[in-house]
Amino acid sequence: MNAMSPTQSVHTAEAQPLLEMVGISKSFPGVKALSDVALSLRAGHVTALIGENGAGKSTLVKCLTGIYQPDSGEIRVDGKPVRFATADAAQAAGVTAIHQETVLFDELTVAENIFLGHAPRTRLGFVDWAAMHARAAAILHGIDAPISTRVRLKDLSIAQRHLVAIARALSVDARIVIMDEPTAALSYKEVEDLFRIVARLKAAGKAILFISHKFEEVWRIAEYYAVFRDGRQVGAGLLADVDQHDLVKMMVGRDVAHVFPKGEPKIGDTVFSVRKLSHPTEYDDISFDLRRGEILGLYGLVGAGRSEVCQALFGVSRPGSGEVLLDGQPLVTRSPSDAIGAGIVYVPEERGRHGAITAMPIVSNMSLPSLRQTSRRNFLRMAEEFALARTYAERLDLRAASLSQPVGTLSGGNQQKVVIGKWLATRPKVIILDEPTKGIDIGSKAAVHAFMSELAAEGLAVIMVSSEIPEVLGMSDRVLVMREGRMAGLFDRQGLTPEILVRAATGNSEGRQ
Amino acid sequence: MSLIRTLLARRETLLLCAMLALLIGVTARFPEFATPASLANVFHDTSILIILALGQMAVILTKSIDLSVAANLAFTGMTVAMLNHAFPDLSILVLMGLALTMGLALGAINGLMVWRLNMPPIVVTLGTLTIYRGLAFVESGGAWVNAHEMSPAFLELPRAVVAGLPVLSWLAILAIGLSVLLFDRTPIGRAFFATGGNAVAAVYTGIDVGRTRFYAFCLSGMLAGLSGYLWVSRYAVAYVDVAGGFELNVIAACVIGGVSIAGGIGSVAGTVLGALFLGLIMNALPVIGVSPFWQMAISGAVIIAAVTINARAERSVGRNILRRKEIVL
Numbered sequence: 001m002n003a004m005s006p007t008q009s010v011h012t013a014e015a016q017p018l019l020e021m022v023g024i025s026k027s028f029p030g031v032k033a034l035s036d037v038a039l040s041l042r043a044g045h046v047t048a049l050i051g052e053n054g055a056g057k058s059t060l061v062k063c064l065t066g067i068y069q070p071d072s073g074e075i076r077v078d079g080k081p082v083r084f085a086t087a088d089a090a091q092a093a094g095v096t097a098i099h100q101e102t103v104l105f106d107e108l109t110v111a112e113n114i115f116l117g118h119a120p121r122t123r124l125g126f127v128d129w130a131a132m133h134a135r136a137a138a139i140l141h142g143i144d145a146p147i148s149t150r151v152r153l154k155d156l157s158i159a160q161r162h163l164v165a166i167a168r169a170l171s172v173d174a175r176i177v178i179m180d181e182p183t184a185a186l187s188y189k190e191v192e193d194l195f196r197i198v199a200r201l202k203a204a205g206k207a208i209l210f211i212s213h214k215f216e217e218v219w220r221i222a223e224y225y226a227v228f229r230d231g232r233q234v235g236a237g238l239l240a241d242v243d244q245h246d247l248v249k250m251m252v253g254r255d256v257a258h259v260f261p262k263g264e265p266k267i268g269d270t271v272f273s274v275r276k277l278s279h280p281t282e283y284d285d286i287s288f289d290l291r292r293g294e295i296l297g298l299y300g301l302v303g304a305g306r307s308e309v310c311q312a313l314f315g316v317s318r319p320g321s322g323e324v325l326l327d328g329q330p331l332v333t334r335s336p337s338d339a340i341g342a343g344i345v346y347v348p349e350e351r352g353r354h355g356a357i358t359a360m361p362i363v364s365n366m367s368l369p370s371l372r373q374t375s376r377r378n379f380l381r382m383a384e385e386f387a388l389a390r391t392y393a394e395r396l397d398l399r400a401a402s403l404s405q406p407v408g409t410l411s412g413g414n415q416q417k418v419v420i421g422k423w424l425a426t427r428p429k430v431i432i433l434d435e436p437t438k439g440i441d442i443g444s445k446a447a448v449h450a451f452m453s454e455l456a457a458e459g460l461a462v463i464m465v466s467s468e469i470p471e472v473l474g475m476s477d478r479v480l481v482m483r484e485g486r487m488a489g490l491f492d493r494q495g496l497t498p499e500i501l502v503r504a505a506t507g508n509s510e511g512r513q
Numbered sequence: 514m515s516l517i518r519t520l521l522a523r524r525e526t527l528l529l530c531a532m533l534a535l536l537i538g539v540t541a542r543f544p545e546f547a548t549p550a551s552l553a554n555v556f557h558d559t560s561i562l563i564i565l566a567l568g569q570m571a572v573i574l575t576k577s578i579d580l581s582v583a584a585n586l587a588f589t590g591m592t593v594a595m596l597n598h599a600f601p602d603l604s605i606l607v608l609m610g611l612a613l614t615m616g617l618a619l620g621a622i623n624g625l626m627v628w629r630l631n632m633p634p635i636v637v638t639l640g641t642l643t644i645y646r647g648l649a650f651v652e653s654g655g656a657w658v659n660a661h662e663m664s665p666a667f668l669e670l671p672r673a674v675v676a677g678l679p680v681l682s683w684l685a686i687l688a689i690g691l692s693v694l695l696f697d698r699t700p701i702g703r704a705f706f707a708t709g710g711n712a713v714a715a716v717y718t719g720i721d722v723g724r725t726r727f728y729a730f731c732l733s734g735m736l737a738g739l740s741g742y743l744w745v746s747r748y749a750v751a752y753v754d755v756a757g758g759f760e761l762n763v764i765a766a767c768v769i770g771g772v773s774i775a776g777g778i779g780s781v782a783g784t785v786l787g788a789l790f791l792g793l794i795m796n797a798l799p800v801i802g803v804s805p806f807w808q809m810a811i812s813g814a815v816i817i818a819a820v821t822i823n824a825r826a827e828r829s830v831g832r833n834i835l836r837r838k839e840i841v842l
């Protein structure tokens with residue numbers, strides 16, 4: 001392996017780093033999440049932290065923000081050793097973070113969420129509501145997020161919530177800004193907005209740690225990199241000195257060429273038809289046919305109504321009007337159990353909220369929708385459940401100490417694999433995948449894509465919602481683009497380019513083909 | 514082996530150790546306390562608490578609470594006692610079936626209000642707590658049914674000794690066995706955990722969360738009804754205030770046993786140990802000669818101590834506290 005040694009200095013001529021971590025170790029029962037890692041962040045620069053799911057990235061972030069205490073090692077700010085006993089202490093020392101799993105309060109307003117814990121005060125010590133709303137509005141304006149500060153969080157979409165989480169991180173006057181997969185839920189427009197924010201923070205002399213599984217992003221905004229593998233730092237340096245192959249090799253320990261494993265599709269008859277599906281506020285006049293063996297991409301900006309349509313198809317919400325046909329028969333799904341019974345399953349986008357039951361072990365999570373298959377005469381059979389979970393865990397390259405481990409103790413990407421696996425295991429007729437590879441590392445991404453192709457080859461019909469253009473182009477047979485709740489185009493795979501997709505998603509559509 | 518149980522292994526071990534320590538402490542001074550006969554007596558004494566706690570566990574797992582169990586017990590107990598008084602020839606098995614059915618119906622009323630009317634369980638069962646006890650008063654006019662008004666068969670069944678243990682103890686053992694099957698080996702048991710663990714995700718998995726809660730309340734009610742008969746028979750008296758406040762002991766047994774009030778976490782083994790732990794304390798304190806006034810204060814203090822230890826065990830898992838801290842950030 002040609003990775004640079006962690007100790008090798010590549011920044012000889014530079015000033016002392018703003019933040020340094022040395023010899024950090026952190027163990028959980030049964031796992032050594034970090035062993036003896038080092039990392040430094042420089043003022044005015046972005047350091048990209050990359051590594052496979054479960055490599056220890058988020059654990060490092062939590063050590064840096066006072067949520068976890070490292071077992072050993074030292075954190076230095078401006079060369080002085082510091083200890084963050086609590087999240088408040090880290091914040092006071094100028095460290096702020098957008099966490100991978102953002103924790104916000106549904107019942108509180110946007111402004112309250114942004115300023116919870118550090119609300120502006122009046123001279124008498126009461127909360128200064130006017131100042132709070134004004135400052136929240138200013139921060140949201142600064143990140144181009146057109147969200148009222150007075151709405152409750154539960155009324156926002158996932159992407160809007162994410163923007164609130166970003167605003168929350170920026171509401172603290174911090175010198176060190178950590179972003180743990182901030183772009184995972186965002187489409188390219190919001191990503192561009194985020195990059196502008198990063199550029200601004202950089203110009204203001206902040207040190208930024210940026211975690212992402214997307215290499216294009218890393219090269220666009222970062223100057224330095226650090227690579228983690230299995231809790232160790234296996235490389236660090238200037239991005240200018242390496243290319244993507246080098247990083248992947250450090251990350252995985254071998255070469256991974258990610259080509260989309262799109263077979264020659266054998267497309268059959270129509271299995272699933274949607275006719276003029278409409279909802280008073282979310283979407284309007286959506287019609288399409290889905291054929292056996294086909295992967296239909298669903299592209300659009302965040303907020304275009306894609307997830308809402310999918311949720312209606314799955315029976316989570318009710319459309320205002322319209323019709324759905326399965327195998328030519330009208331289908332009414334009043335609840336997810338109706339849809340599952342009919343052979344339609346949905347892998348939700350927000351897997352923390354909708355997908356995983358974190359206190360339950362991996363195996364029970366995976367088998368939950370398949371209990372009918374794994375039980376006999378209404379009695380569960382643990383051996384069957386383990387066999388099922390093991391199959392899908394292996395195929396998706398799940399990293400866990402044991403299948404009896406609670407899902408809550410897995411890394412973010414591995415939790416997603418559990419949720420994807422649990423639905424793939426049901427072997428449905430129609431599967432709707434909402435952002436199937438969000439937060440998943442490149443090696444496992446290839447596995448998920450291969451799995452999708454294989455399911456399609458077996459005659460399953462797949463709807464894939466994705467905000468990642470390469471994924472949409474690489475995997476779909478046809479692409480439906482939505483804009484502001486309406487169909488903005490239905491394109492064949494042939495001749496489809498990123499420009500066409502973006503144009504359809506943002507406006508000046510070419511119409512349907 | 515149950516997975517969900519291994520998850521909690523540490524907590525249950527802790528509880529077992531605490532019980533052993535208590536036992537050793539008491540036995541050091543009063544050796545007769547640890548004789549098999551005396552321990553069997555503690556178990557016998559705790560049987561009703563165990564049965565009720567197992568039903569309550571189902572409810573708490575689904576992130577609900579059933580405050581009406583003791584009132585249900587009193588109402589059902591009064592009803593069967595009065596029936597027995599009026600029709601002494603009615604078979605005890607019929608009466609037991611009746612107690613089960615009536616308890617189930619009362620539980621179903623709770624469950625329906627939670628499920629169909631979407632009312633918060635604490636509000637519903639606070640309401641029915643008063644209503645059920647009120648109905649016990651209405652039907653009895655406040656009068657007692659005393660031992661001499663009950664038929665010998667009615668009084669004898671729970672005490673009858675079969676294979677060395679009284680029927681009441683056997684019923685508790687049966688309830689434990691069936692609960693292990695229900696919670697660990699059936700889809701509905703799994704649904705209890707899923708509903709409380711993450712209701713939204715459970716819905717997405719095709720679980721009918723409302724119906725699952727309804728079933729939990731039915732189970733809790735049914736066991737409360739059965740306990741109604743067992744209680745009036747064991748104490749040989751039925752009056753309106755029977756088992757007053759006992760719902761709190763039931764909930765305490767669950768919580769001590771590691772059932773999370775936030776839902777989704779708990780085990781049969783833990784709940785049974787929680788109930789036995791309470792039972793042991795209640796039985797040990799009079800033996801050591803603690804005055805009744807102190808007994809209540811001490812059992813209260815022990816409950817708080819046990820819950821604190823549980824909370825700490827939970828914290829070391831890192832999940833709950835983590836969430837709270839991230840929020841503060």
Ligand SMILES: Nc1ncnc2c1ncn2[C@@H]1O[C@H](COP(=O)(O)OP(=O)(O)OP(=O)(O)O)[C@@H](O)[C@H]1O
Nearest residue numbers: 028033053054055056057058059409410411412413
């Ligand atoms: N609270 C916890 N209890 C037990 N193990 C944990 C806990 N948190 C994390 N781990 C383990 O620590 C390891 C590192 O997890 P971490 O979340 O840091 O990974 P990551 O690099 O952020 O991955 P991802 O790309 O999937 O987000 C994993 O093996 C995970 O299972």
Ligand SMILES: [Mg+2]
Nearest residue numbers: 057058100412
């Ligand atoms: Mg992570």
